[in-house]
Amino acid sequence: MDTGEETSARGVVAPSGSSRPGGARHRLSKERGSTWLGRLAFAAAVAALFGALVLLRFPEVLHGALIDTDSYMRLVRVRRLVETGAWFDLTIPRSNAPYGSSLHWTRPVDVLLLIGAWLTTPLFGFGRALHLAGVVFSPLLLIAICFTVAWAVRPLAGGRMHGYAMLAVLAQLGIMSYALPGRADHNMPLMLAFVAMVGSALHLMMEPRARRYGWAAGAWAALGLWISTEFLVPLLMLLVALAGAWIVRGREVAHGARSTALGLLAVTAVAVLLEHAPSQLLLVEYDRISVVHGLLAVLVIAFWMPAASNWSERLGPRGRGVYAAAGALSAAVLLLVTYPRFFGGPMVDVHPELKRTWLPYLTEFQPYLVPHGLAGVGRIFAYLGHAILALGVVIHGLRRERDTRRVSAWILVGAGLALFLPLGVRWVRFVGYAEMLGVIGAVVLLGRVLERVERSPPRMGRSRARVLASSGILVGPLFLGAIVMALGGERGRIVQEAAATQTDACPVEALVSALNDVTGLGARPRTVLAHIDLGPVLLYRTSHAVVATPYHRNWRGILDWQTIVATRDPEQARALLAERGVDLVVPCGTGAPRQRAAAEGPPAFADRLDSGAVPEWLHPAEGIEPAAGFRIYEIATGIGAHGA
Numbered sequence: 001m002d003t004g005e006e007t008s009a010r011g012v013v014a015p016s017g018s019s020r021p022g023g024a025r026h027r028l029s030k031e032r033g034s035t036w037l038g039r040l041a042f043a044a045a046v047a048a049l050f051g052a053l054v055l056l057r058f059p060e061v062l063h064g065a066l067i068d069t070d071s072y073m074r075l076v077r078v079r080r081l082v083e084t085g086a087w088f089d090l091t092i093p094r095s096n097a098p099y100g101s102s103l104h105w106t107r108p109v110d111v112l113l114l115i116g117a118w119l120t121t122p123l124f125g126f127g128r129a130l131h132l133a134g135v136v137f138s139p140l141l142l143i144a145i146c147f148t149v150a151w152a153v154r155p156l157a158g159g160r161m162h163g164y165a166m167l168a169v170l171a172q173l174g175i176m177s178y179a180l181p182g183r184a185d186h187n188m189p190l191m192l193a194f195v196a197m198v199g200s201a202l203h204l205m206m207e208p209r210a211r212r213y214g215w216a217a218g219a220w221a222a223l224g225l226w227i228s229t230e231f232l233v234p235l236l237m238l239l240v241a242l243a244g245a246w247i248v249r250g251r252e253v254a255h256g257a258r259s260t261a262l263g264l265l266a267v268t269a270v271a272v273l274l275e276h277a278p279s280q281l282l283l284v285e286y287d288r289i290s291v292v293h294g295l296l297a298v299l300v301i302a303f304w305m306p307a308a309s310n311w312s313e314r315l316g317p318r319g320r321g322v323y324a325a326a327g328a329l330s331a332a333v334l335l336l337v338t339y340p341r342f343f344g345g346p347m348v349d350v351h352p353e354l355k356r357t358w359l360p361y362l363t364e365f366q367p368y369l370v371p372h373g374l375a376g377v378g379r380i381f382a383y384l385g386h387a388i389l390a391l392g393v394v395i396h397g398l399r400r401e402r403d404t405r406r407v408s409a410w411i412l413v414g415a416g417l418a419l420f421l422p423l424g425v426r427w428v429r430f431v432g433y434a435e436m437l438g439v440i441g442a443v444v445l446l447g448r449v450l451e452r453v454e455r456s457p458p459r460m461g462r463s464r465a466r467v468l469a470s471s472g473i474l475v476g477p478l479f480l481g482a483i484v485m486a487l488g489g490e491r492g493r494i495v496q497e498a499a500a501t502q503t504d505a506c507p508v509e510a511l512v513s514a515l516n517d518v519t520g521l522g523a524r525p526r527t528v529l530a531h532i533d534l535g536p537v538l539l540y541r542t543s544h545a546v547v548a549t550p551y552h553r554n555w556r557g558i559l560d561w562q563t564i565v566a567t568r569d570p571e572q573a574r575a576l577l578a579e580r581g582v583d584l585v586v587p588c589g590t591g592a593p594r595q596r597a598a599a600e601g602p603p604a605f606a607d608r609l610d611s612g613a614v615p616e617w618l619h620p621a622e623g624i625e626p627a628a629g630f631r632i633y634e635i636a637t638g639i640g641a642h643g644a
Contacts, residue, residue, distance in 0.1 A: 038163065039147060046142065046143055053180070053181065054181050054182075058181060060509070061135050062135075064541060065182065065508070067182035067183045071183055072541075073536040073539070074113065075540055077110060078110050078117070080092065081110060088277040088280075093545075094546065095535065095549045096549070096554045096556060097546060097557075097582075101551070104287040104552070104553055105288070106289060107275065108189065108223065108226055108227050109185075113133050113134065113184060116129075116132075117130040119133075135184075137183070137188070138181070138184070139180075141191075141192055142169070142176075142188060145169060145195055146166040149168075149199070150162030151199055152196075152202060152440065155206040155207075155409060157446075158447060161446065164474065168443055172383075172436075173382055173435075174432045178191070186227050190230065191433075191436065193220050194220075194436060195436055197220035198436070200214075200217035201241070201260070204259075204260070205245060206405055208252040211255065212259075214256040214262075215260070215262065217238065218261060221260075222263070222264050223267060226275070229346040230429070232345075235264075236419070237412075241412035243257075243324045244415065245408035246320060248407060250320070251313050252405075253408060254307045254308040257307070257308070261304045269297070271289045275288065275290075286342065286345070296331075303331065307327075350555070354559070364427065365428075365429060367428075368431075369383055369424060373488055374487055375485045375488030378480075378481045381477050381481035382477065382481025382485065383481070384425070385477020385481060387420075387435060387441070388421075388477075389442050389473070390437055390438045392445075393442075394410050394414040394417060398410045398414065417434065417441075442474070450470075506534065506588035508537060512538070512542060515544060516542055517623065520622065521584065521623075522542070525545065526544050528545065528547070528583070530546060531588070532548040532550045532557075532558060534586065535547075535550065544584075547560060548560070548561035560576055560580065564576050565605055566604050566606065568604055570615045574617060582635060583634065585609065585618065586630070587606070587609035587610055587633070588630045609631075612631070618634070618635060618636070619633065
């Protein structure tokens, strides 16, 4: 811990020949300076790695492109905030044309992107500065996560292991996929909140009197919930771990847990106030932070206030267990009575048809790690190898250190692994949480191995043993997974396979250029029907409106798009296009297989678009060369709103 290490350093005897009273302080200053130099070198190395990745793999991000639809939509939202100044306005008027749509996202990520854009606006102008902020957003947060993990492992692994912890983060495939340049979404901010929450809780477990760690753990949990209500799952992990540690250790945990509950309540209250206009403070929303989650925070503090009082000291482990069970049941009943849809999860209000035809195909809900043969086992090792190692470390710690404060820390990590390992196997969205807990356990294991190496006789080759141990634990699971996958006949599989569309084959740059041509299609704003995954791209990179974007609050646009591309009746498609005021139809990626009708009978409208056998009321837009790799159809006068 910080205080202990500083005290120890101050007590170091000055080197022989030095009579300066400040010798130990000078040495401590040099050590801290060396640590900061090491961190700067690490940050520079990571920046160089991502720079090479951009040049070799993603050069398009240097020319206005981003990775993933959410990144485009996030910048659309930020740009609209700057244009209107309407903090509480969630609408995107050019989406779900002509009606507009709203987003369930919240403001913390927007603010981070705005800060990044404003820093470089004097150099590049706001438009380019905002894009640059989107490009570097996730890589910079990855560096911050690495430093936070280095701090988080200190209570269990000691300060000497911080460098290994940072390197271990870079070996996590799930985390690195979210940290790519050009990903300006909420995944890395969520991961930073998770690591900071876990680190604060671990420090609290080891220093129960340092209530600031409890406040910090609760505040980070609330910030994660503010970013996305997906963070209800990590919050559940924290609450279960605190209750379990209290049952085992008693009152020393209760005071810290009460501080955590206060931090959670304070930041949740601030979030609700900042996300909702005064007239909508009591608005019930499950997909973004609202009064519902404020009630949850109140119930948490109501549980811990009595638990931290004097009378609870008379309770033994069994009595504390009964109180915890009764408190959890009472809170669940109150939530069920007050907000009965809460237990349906953040997506409880998604349109039923979307739950059947769209939601199951989203990439982040895919069971990517469900083992199918040897290759599937290899994927589990590659992604969750450190988490599996950490599970063994936790079991060992719970057995050997059950009578020490460290048992509380092991309960926390163990609760997280028990929750996120099965969730990560079932839904790829949760892999990153398991990976982060795996980093903590793997670094603790490596620290113990290195201690044994240091105690071994010199003739055993300590340097070689350190290298082998470090590389084996830090990157061994990754290589083992790759080998097993290769033995299973699979060199790798695209995570998005189950949600594949034709948009990847679409020449987006050429399409955007054609739609922005001021002498042609870009002469005036139009309404475009395109694949929902192209919707955010066109909103960000053109001035046109779109029918559909891949967000559940835009359910009308998604359902209409699905109907248009799947219908076998051209007149039905024509009627829906006219109702929407559509001017342009972009077939590129329009007909995803899951939206197509059965193979028998007349061709679906999407098939007509792909083959070029379109109705007479569609005609190819002028100026699009056949070699361009895409088509754009204009709707004949009298169909679109602009041509009526």
